Amino acid sequence: MKTIAVLTSGGDAPGMNAAIRAVVRTSIYKGLKVMGIKKGYNGLINGNIEEMNLSSVADIIHRGGTILRTARCEEFKTDEGLNKALNVIKVFGIDGVVVIGGDGSFQGAKKLSDAGVPTIGIPGTIDNDLAYTDYTIGFDTAVNTVLDAVSKIRDTSTSHGRAIILEVMGRDCGDIALYSGLAGGAESVIVPEEGFDIDVVCKKLIQGKNRGKLHHIIIVAEGVGKAYEFGNEIQEKTGIETRVTVLGHIQRGGSPTAFDRILASKMGSRAVELLLEGKSGRVIGVKGNELFDKEINEALKVEREFDRDMYDLTRILSI
Template sequence: MKTIGVLTSGGDAPGMNAAIRAVVRTAIYNGIKVMGVNQGYDGLINGNIKEMGLSSVADIIHRGGTTLRTARSEEFKTEEGRKKALNVMKVFGIDGLVVIGGDGSFKGAEKLSDEGFPTIGIPGTIDNDLGYSDYTIGFDTAINTVIDAISKIRDTSTSHGRANVIEVMGRHCGDIALYAGLAGGAESVIVPEVGYEVDEVCQKLIKGRNRGKLHSIIMLAEGVGRAYELSDEIEDKTGIETRVTVLGHIQRGGSPTAFDRILASKMGAESVRLLIKGESGKVVGIQGNKIINMNINEALKINNNLDKDMYELTKILSI
């Protein structure tokens, strides 16, 4: 293993730069050259590649987004596209590849590994939707961003005596809504993994109003339904003025938390160690506060299950 490539793919996540930094510096520490691939698999196909040195990753550990940029590539999903990518890596002398991204990125890494090319995956996605790992890079930062927004929204909601529906990311995984809802003291948390009744949400709001509560927060994962329709229904049934805040891509940006920086650093270093040992077709993760690794195909089969105990706790604490 003389040269390692590194790329970020799919949606960006705070902490990706910390992972890139760890890959580059761990490789150089072990006498290995690093090639940075710009714009994900699309850049791999088109040879958008440059050598990275120590100065390439200086002063990036605190920066959000990804310095290598990211893109989605339909061409890479084809056999012809992957052959192009493999030929490009051969031209640049790349012996192994580290892929930082979510499940779609991992499927691409799995394909390369199946072709016999040494590839390791690092989970970088704010959704926290990879079931094999307790946490993914960017998730902690995203929920802290949401909690900060909740605090600001609560101030204005209290002033006007309103309810507010806050829509967060999470099409198939409700972890952002769940964690931020619990930490932010939301009255209701609505996630795709669990059904909900609008009347139950309204009942909580009415009970709160009757005991003098001046504001209410309803956390809604984007995969459940439309925030504005829910808001209109709540207002019609309760008479409580209800506003909507869609946080959108603000959740993807910002300086990563200490937790995400440390997690990304550990995972980045571990990915290089695995390549040095001759491993391939694996992903790194964290379980029980320990960095682990497993086969990509096994990891992708593990469903991400909502923490039902935490979900029940949100109900208990919001009475």
């Protein structure tokens, strides 16, 4: 193991730069050459690769996004695309690859590993939808971004006596909505993992209004349905003026929190160590604040368990 390469793939997440920095600096500390692959697997196929040094990752630990940039690559899913990537790896003398991304990125890492290229995956996605690990890089920052929006929206909601529906990211995983809803004191949290009754939501708003409550915050994960349709139905049933705010990609940006920076730094360094130990086809996770590594296929097979206790707590505390 003389040369390690690192790439980021799929959706960007705050903390990816901290992970890149850790991979690069740990590699150099261990006497390795390190290459940066631009634009994910697309860059790997097309040879968009450059050597990185200490200066390459200076002053990036606090920056959101990814300096290596990212892109989705359908071509890599084909045998032809994989063969192109393997040829590029050979040409650049790459002995091991660190992939930072979500489940799709991990599938690509598995393909490289199966083809004989030592590969380690680091979970980087704001959705926190990889069930094998407690947290993914970027999730904590995304939750805090939503919390900041909740604080601002509550001000205007109170001023006008309105109900506000805040749509957050999370197609299949409602963790952003759940965590930000509990921390932000939302009246209702609607997530894809749990069914909901719009009449119950409306009843809670009416009861709050009757006791003099001026603000009403409803957080909805995008995977549940159409926020604007919910808004129209709630206004019609309650008579409370209702507005919708879709946060969208603002949740992916911003300076990563201390938690994400530390988690990313630990995982990036550990990925290099695993490659030096001769391991491949594994991903890094965290359980109880302790890092561990797991075979990629086994990690992706882990079924996600929704935290119903936390969900119930949001209902209890929002009466």
